[in-house]
Amino acid sequence: MANVLIIDDDLEMGGMLAELVNSVDHHAEHVTTLQAGVQEALEGSYDVIFLDVRMPDGCGLDAIDQLLGVEFPPEIIVITGQGDSSDAELAITKGAWDYIQKPLSPKRIIQPLNRILKYRDGLRSISRHEPKLDREEIVGTSTVIRECLDAVAKSAHSSANVLITGETGTGKELFARAIHNNSERRDRNFIVIDCAALPETLAESALFGHEKGAFTGADRTARGLISLADGGTLFLDEVGEMNLNLQKVFLRVLQEHKYRPVGSKTERSSDFRLIAATNRNPVLMVQNSLFREDLLYRLNSIPLTLPPLRARKEDIEPLTNRFISRVCRSLHCEPKDFSPEFIETLQNYDWPGNVRQLLNTVESAVSEALYEPTLFSKHLPREIRIKAVTSTIRQPETNAAEPVRPEREARLPADTNELSPLPNFKEHRRMVMQQAEKAYLKKLMKATRGDIRKSCIISGLGRTRLYTLLKEHDIDRMGWE
């Protein structure tokens, strides 16, 4: 028997669907608002959700991420009165099973329902054999973060090298630890090497260790980080900062898993699993001869690109929730609530420092409101409030196709008519930006031969954003041929 949730504000349609589902021995619940639907989906355990697009309290498509944010997510069938191809594409991109248009016949409901159940039975039997992923501290329900968690689960069951890229503060170290802690190596060391902080003169001894008397001051034998990582994981943080000499030395260690402590005549071996991370663009660094191509090749067996926070704004609320509880606990104060405009301000900001900056911002807001029960925008740093406000003001750009409004026309001096073919400055800027974006994306697709993963690394764009831009500019990623 399947548990089915119907989210549809149309009482007659929802009732009819529920009856139909119950008549074939499944169990159906019907709710008439999105909010009730999301709550029900998070609390219950549903196999299938029929989701209407136009709901009184919002667009059903916007709720898909939340509906799928449970441990064993349901399959979603979007139902709509008015089919729209971009909505259909969005629904599928967000992870829906299908997008169907009303009117609905019993066959169009029962058939996908049966297929989904068969598919889920298959999934259950696989997941019985697959160990579950412990998300550790990782918060987020967006599609991109779920894709990253899938990649964590897969890499945890392999020994291949992983290269994590992403802007500063996106969680590269957090994800690296999650891979280690979900792997068979979890009971051994997770050794972090911060390549940016490794002094060139001491690098080899720090990595490989040294024998007593190997150099002045070496008054006893010491193990290096590579030896400490034996059986565990070596995390090379900021690998883009490693100098070319060390890159050469490291390449050999990676190839053979052998090293020689400074001052020793014998080689030792270390069975470490390597995870590297960088917030720089390694492909560009190779192109500029700042990074060895052979080393990049070795490091990048499993690439994992973490999206910037601005590309997954739906994660801001759950992250904020988690951080408020964490900060309140550490300050020994009562957990605080927050107003909707507090979250709105956070969502309107661009977060160049990503999740780390959000955490620092929440810390500062909680300290600011130490004796108050609720957080408001006014508790946020002024810079964030100003940027968030100005970003919303900039939104409504003038549309080129829109005729000049009569009251504006009336105010134009007569001789301005000569200039009428010239768009206003805002419109001109928008068009130039559009052209520049399009030209860049075309070049990007050509340079990477349509490879989305490489394109993300080079451009610094997240997958979802890149796909959206390609669609917006009507660029076929294989169109460079």
Ligand SMILES: Nc1ncnc2c1ncn2[C@@H]1O[C@H](COP(=O)(O)OP(=O)(O)OP(=O)(O)O)[C@@H](O)[C@H]1O
């Ligand atoms: N998805 C997430 N859920 C919860 N906390 C997160 C998440 N991503 C990052 N953080 C938190 O944000 C902070 C920064 O994360 P982390 O140090 O892993 O980022 P990073 O990408 O390695 O940064 P850098 O490039 O500057 O070294 C940490 O406190 C981490 O716990």
